[in-house]
């Protein structure tokens with residue numbers, strides 16, 4: 042069970058996406074076709090009786106080619122999906138073609154009019170038949186602030202549209218473990234209230250099984266994901282942008298075909314999920330297969346600071362055996378791109394002082410005065426080749442990581458403070474790059 046949920050979570054995580062703005066026309070120059078693509082192109086031309094069609098490319102996702110290969114019927118041989126634009130009698134339309142290969146080469150089997158003139162993304166998943174994969178296409182229309190997800194089936198001869206619905210972000214995953222994939226379609230557009238819909242195959246059709254309004258103050262998605270929240274509950278989680286500039290988290294419990302909103306209070310978290318950016322999003326922070334939710338608190342001494350100057354500790358909250366617990370507390374340096382996990386004795390007692398000249402973070406025991414760093418537990422400095430480094434040269438910093446031109450160093454000042462002191466070995470496990 043755990044393994045399956047973890048796989049679900051991972052697939053959800055991989056499939057989660059971030060917003061892209063809708064463009065108008067292709068800015069990409071189509072790449073030169075390979076021999077196989079040229080054969081597909083010829084098959085299309087033969088079926089259409091003309092060469093005057095223009096191939097179209099999905100804009101995002103894993104399949105960005107004009108010809109997308111996938112074994113739809115799982116017989117071990119790949120079919121191909123092509124998108125093209127055709128102008129007939131002055132009218133231009135976009136089409137999807139499914140092509141199959143036999144001894145005679147590629148043949149265009151079936152063409153169906155597109156649900157929009159551009160292709161946002163293409164995905165494949167067993168939505169209506171666990172023995173085959175459906176084609177899922179996100180269509181867009183220039184100037185329209187949402188996409189249309191169309192789910193198709195292909196029986197070897199023809200393509201049938203099983204479902205079409207609006208979305209801004211989609212997530213495709215099997216929410217209930219029945220080997221069929223469901224879709225979360227999240228829509229945010231000017232015309233209608235924001236909503237998340239669960240699309241599912243039931244009683245021979247693919248339809249909206251349930252829907253849930255999203256906050257009316259939301260302006261965008263940071264990410265959407267699906268995963269186990271507790272031993273018995275799986276959840277859809279959306280990290281969203283609010284009109285006030287904050288990021289927040291919306292959680293919906295998913296029970297086969299229903300979505301049920303669940304609040305901070307329902308979870309026993311009496312702190313708001315609202316947080317000012319930059320901030321981390323929901324994730325499985327400790328790798329236990331369960332997703333945790335970030336809650337930000339000012340570090341000791343920063344409670345009264347202006348928002349922009351506050352430094353925060355982020356508690357990743359998980360729920361186990363009906364109780365809330367902090368899976369991990371981290372202090373994040375977004376400007377330098379790293380985080381430091383707090384050992385379990387540190388929260389409430391330890392704070393961070395940022396050196397204004399170097400940007401170095403000093404982790405000190407807080408005794409009511411941020412200026413007092415008499416008990417210092419750790420320093421983290423980040424060095425770029427252009428930096429003036431002389432003043433640090435005498436202290437025995439140890440290198441923790443490097444990324445691009447940046448090098449990350451840690452220094453543990455001498456002194457033994459039981460419960461607080463850490464070793465370099467522990468530091469290696471507490472430090473990570475974003």
Ligand SMILES: [Ca+2]
Nearest residue numbers: 215217219221
């Ligand atoms: Ca399912």
Ligand SMILES: [Ca+2]
Nearest residue numbers: 325327329331
């Ligand atoms: Ca976890």
